[in-house]
Amino acid sequence: MPELTEETIFTWGAPPLKFGAGAIDEIGFELTAYGVGRVLIVTDPGVHALGAPQRLADTLRRYEIASEIFDGVHVEPTDDSMAKAVEYARAQGPWDGFVAVGGGSAIDTAKAINLLTSHPGELMDYINKPIGNAKVPPGPLKPLIAVPTTAGTGSESTAMCVLDVLSMKVKTGISHWRLRPTLAVVDPLLTMTLPPEVTAAAGMDITCHALESYTARWYTTFDRKKPEERVTYCGSNPVSDLWCEKSMTLLAQSFRAAVQRGTTDVEARANMMLAATFAGMGFGNSGVHIPHANGYPIAGMVKDYRPAGYPQDEPMVPHGQAVSLTAPEAFRFSFDSAPERHLRAAALLDPGADEHSDPREQLPSVLTRLMRDIGIPNGIGGVGYTEADVPDLVPGTMKQQRLLATCPKTPTEDDITAILTRSVENW
Template sequence: MTEITEETIFTWGAPPLKFGAGASDEIGFEMSQYGVRRVLILTDAGLVAAGIPERIADNLRRYEIAAEVFDGVHIEPTDDSFTKAVGYAREQGPWDGFVAVGGGSSIDTAKAVNLLTSYPGELMDYVNKPIGAAKPPPGPLKPLIAVPTTAGTGSESTAMCIMDILSMKVKTGISHWRLRPTLAVVDPLLTMTLPAGVTAAAGMDIVCHALESYTARWFTTFDRKKPEERVTYCGSNPISDLWCEKSMALLASSFRRAYTHGSSDVDARTDTMMAATFAGMGFGNSGVHIPHANGYPIAGRVRSYVPDGYPPDEPMVPHGQAVSLTAPEAFRFSFDSAPERHLRAASLLGPDDQKQNDPREQLPSVLVSLMRDIGIPNGISAVGYTENDIPDLVPGTMKQQRLLATCAKVPTEDDIAAIFAGSLTNW
């Protein structure tokens, strides 16, 4: 037998999917198939005011499932907000299952609650290294139905949950295939009232998911792993490529329309929602890299910036904005690692954009054109950072080694500093 030293195996996983207008009205039936009697719905106060979680609770009750609503999910969740949600669920439990209603914040919070009410321990026991102990969930979790109300995170498809660690001013998360929801119920009608600013920020998260996954290291370039050592992110592979290409094609035809005419264009909302789900199926297996790694300290160290369409009383850089702000410069950096993939991505995402003479500029140019059209801030300076902040941002990025190792051209600290410097303004 020849000893194999390079990886020859890739993995791919995603939950069953129910997609389409009105799909959220069938959650009671779906949850009843798991034999549950008592379910906790996790959501935020804004969605409660809109009546969506209570409508889902009523649907559950029609199938003789007791349902209660927790509305304390924090937009851009933190270790503190996760811990409070877990505390509530432990005090009011036990629960037979969970329904997450909202953006990635609600779905990620529900994943953490499911884990920490199914098994003992504290949040940091399971958080990724080097920040946490990265303890794997010891067994199966309870049924979790994810119901996204924004077209962005793809969290309904993925096996990870993300949070801010307040004391360290950095984002990190928990990553394990057992966190993946039992079922994704994706109803485009739930996104029709999203403000334009939220549509733009969430949509840029889709863009970066698809692009980073598509340009990630090919799975065979990783060292061979034992089965128990394989992580959720395995690098770009033939299956993830298919989902990411389709996501980019859908975005090219629908994203600007969803931003401009989102309250009336059901087709644009449907295609953007589908793009988010497809990108989640891609990056949730292959991984993301530099833009996401940079986005975590950008969001974690925010001082005073308040984005359009979000609550006015709390400074924040929404996740989708944060990951997009350094994307043009990051893809200039990574171009040499896979020129053909960067060019293919540019042609899928911006088929009508004018082609640049310099091939390295084609994908950044497509991104800048899109970002300008949908009102994304012009670089990290537009959300409050200056050149003097770069030495403080770089360490937060370098803590994201799980992500940086997924890039086909692994950056040094100096490389990351240069990407931040090149992203002070993008146009």
């Protein structure tokens, strides 16, 4: 064979999916296939109070599966909150499996618990470089069933676990295919009580997942890797493209309706749950880039911003808001790398949009119109930052080289500075 210097291989994976109203009530049956006798249900206080975790525990009992509910998940988890969750699980274990019920925070915390109760070590051993040591999980993990209660992160489909490292004021993660849940159980009825602000923020996470994955570097443009060197994010590819396109089509149909009529519009909620899962099937393999890289320091260095619809006990920028705030400017920057993809994405997200006189502005204008309609803050200024804060945000973005490497037009530090500066206000 000739010596190959460019990548010729892409990988794609996703867990089996059970989707539909009432699907949560069939988890006991699904777990019988794995021979489990005792599982930990991982959730947060808000979801626990709504009753779904206890309902799940009751159904497990009918299948002679013992369970315990841990409701200590922190919304937007940190290294501290995850370490405490792992400590609890280790002390109360052993466990035969896990069920995560909640948003991405609960599912990602359950992934960390699963990893660190299945194998020795601490969070920093496995966190991505250059922040952590990027140790590879040495063997299989226990069964993990992911039950999302928000339509946003797509964490039920992905092999990533995201958290804030408090000492560095930066968001990062653990990425390896072994973290991917064993089964995704998606029940749209679990999202009917979401406040409109949470629906909007989580939906922008879906939007950015689909857009960033669709506009990521094509997989053959990476340097050829040995099998053991290949990372989870392999670049856009024919399979991830299909899921991202379908996700954007569903967003166009139902995003605004889910925000405006979410308590009554079951079809809109179902479409948003599918969109989140489909986008996860896309970006969980191809990757995300600049908006997510920028979103990590925006969330990690929050000052006094307390978003409506979320717990008010401490400042936070919800992940979906954080990644969306620089997206219009990021896609202006990346347009030259793949104009046809940016234009196709704009047409999928808003089929009725008038064509902009400047093609570079088509996707940013579609995004800003959507963000205004659903009440997303106006740029990073809307969550408390000013132009004077940009030099402090840039280093946090530049640490996300795993994400920036996926951008088809690799940004420099000056590029990131310009994108953040122009995103103080988006309209």
